[in-house]
Amino acid sequence: xxxxxxxxxxxxxxxxxxxxxxxxxxxxxxxxxxxxxxxxxxxxxxxxxxxxxxxxxxxxxxxxxxxxxxxxxxxxxxxxxxxxxxxxxxxxxxxxxxxxxxxxxxxxxxxxxxxxxxxxxxxxxxxxxxxxxxxxxxxxxxxxxxxxxxxxxxxxxxxxxxxxxxxxxxxxxxxxxxxxxxxxxxxxxxxxxxxxxxxxxxxxxxxxxxxxxxxxxxxxxxxxxxxxxxxxxxxxxxxxxxxxxxxxxxxxxxxxxxxxxxxxxxxxxxxxxxxxxxxxxxxxxx
Numbered sequence: 001x002x003x004x005x006x007x008x009x010x011x012x013x014x015x016x017x018x019x020x021x022x023x024x025x026x027x028x029x030x031x032x033x034x035x036x037x038x039x040x041x042x043x044x045x046x047x048x049x050x051x052x053x054x055x056x057x058x059x060x061x062x063x064x065x066x067x068x069x070x071x072x073x074x075x076x077x078x079x080x081x082x083x084x085x086x087x088x089x090x091x092x093x094x095x096x097x098x099x100x101x102x103x104x105x106x107x108x109x110x111x112x113x114x115x116x117x118x119x120x121x122x123x124x125x126x127x128x129x130x131x132x133x134x135x136x137x138x139x140x141x142x143x144x145x146x147x148x149x150x151x152x153x154x155x156x157x158x159x160x161x162x163x164x165x166x167x168x169x170x171x172x173x174x175x176x177x178x179x180x181x182x183x184x185x186x187x188x189x190x191x192x193x194x195x196x197x198x199x200x201x202x203x204x205x206x207x208x209x210x211x212x213x214x215x216x217x218x219x220x221x222x223x224x225x226x227x228x229x230x231x232x233x234x235x236x237x238x239x240x241x242x243x244x245x246x247x248x249x250x251x252x253x254x255x256x257x258x259x260x261x262x263x264x265x266x267x268x269x270x271x272x273x274x275x276x277x278x279x280x281x282x283x284x285x286x
Contacts, residue, residue, distance in 0.1 A: 006105075032140055035203070038100075041196025045189075053193035054185060060098070062196045066238045067203050068096030069107075070265035074240065077158065078108045080254030082269055082281040088162055092173050100199045101206060103171035105158050109151035114210075115250055116154075118225035125210040127226065135204075135211035177197075205236045213243035220257075220286065221248035229261070239263030245284075252284035 045053070072092035075081045082094070093104045100108055110124050117123040124142065127134040133141075158164040175195065183191040217223040217228030227247035232253075234241030239262065249257075256263030272278035 013014065026141070028140055029143075029252075035140075035200075038196050038200045038203075041192055042200035043261055045192035045197040048189040048192050050186075050189040050193075053189040056182065056186065056190050056194040057198050061202070062197050063095050064098040064198065064206065066265055066268060067092055068094075069099050069101065069202070069206060070238050070240055071268050072096045073101075073104060073107045074111065075253050075265065075269065077104055078111045079251050079253075081251055082273070082278045084272065084278050086279060093164070093167065095165065097171040098175040098178055099202050099206075100172075100175055100205065103168040104164055105155045105168040106171075108158060109154035112154045113151075114175075115247070118223075118227070118247065119214065120225075125207075127211055127214045130212060134214065135207045138210075205233075206240075208233050209237060209240050209243060213241055217241075217244070219244045223247045229250070231261075234262060237266040240265065245286075249284045251282050253281050254283040254285070257284055257286040 024262045029135075047055045053145070066071070072089070075097045076084065076089065077093065080134055091283065096104060096107070097186050102110075113122065113124055119126045119128050125134045125138040130137065152159050155164075159168075160208055162164050179191055182194045186194075189247070213224045213228050213230045217230035217233075221244055224243060227244045229244045230239070233243075239255045240246075245257050245261070246255050247253070253260075253269050254263060254266045256266060269278055270283075271283060272282050
């Protein structure tokens with residue numbers, strides 16, 4: 001049975017590699033340009049400091065990184081570690097798009113691929129292919145992008161819903177609206193801190209989960225990959241850095257499984273559960 005499963009996984013990985021081969025190694029100039037512009041905007045933000053702009057950064061960070069990426073894209077949509085009403089699920093997904101990390105379909109499919117082939121052929125961003133590759137190279141030189149048709153195979157639950165199909169095409173729209181709103185209300189300081197600085201830092205923080213937590217840290221569980229618990233990545237991401245815990249129990253909405261493992265994102269899920277908005281919460285402890 002195990003041999004059959006291993007053969008099936010190897011076949012699936014080979015099919016994936018063949019499907020992505022035509023784009024492999026092509027430098028994504030458009031994406032590189034966008035990243036470059038956002039990083040220049042992040043640097044400009046340092047010269048346009050306002051306390052109100054810092055407050056905008058803090059609020060938008062929590063809503064887009066903690067709620068949008070951690071609670072929504074990762075723990076809810078990818079792994080279904082808990083359930084919320086449809087209106088709240090859609091709202092949180094829109095917040096996730098404002099982190100500018102792709103549509104829910106793209107993000108979920110890439111992360112499911114990562115779990116399917118962790119640190120093996122087929123993993124989109126394993127450090128075994130190089131530290132730079134795992135952090136950023138897979139974005140700039142890889143073959144996976146938002147319109148990769150094969151990705152839809154790994155998020156069929158989302159593709160069944162018209163809302164996510166629409167958001168897959170127009171995922172750039174919410175952050176654009178937010179950017180012009182901040183610019184109109186607070187001028188360039190608000191736009192630079194609430195959009196450019198936040199997005200640039202958020203990208204690297206998320207990419208650290210792909211790279212650093214498969215290189216440095218401790219291992220509580222003997223998983224079949226290189227995943228590690230990294231405390232400083234956990235601090236930066238609100239708990240996503242307890243990556244060995246997560247790979248051992250991917251459906252668990254709680255990643256910090258010991259009392260000393262700070263998991264701010266799980267606190268958000270816990271609060272939703274307390275007010276009756278989150279149900280069927282899978283919360284693993286050790």
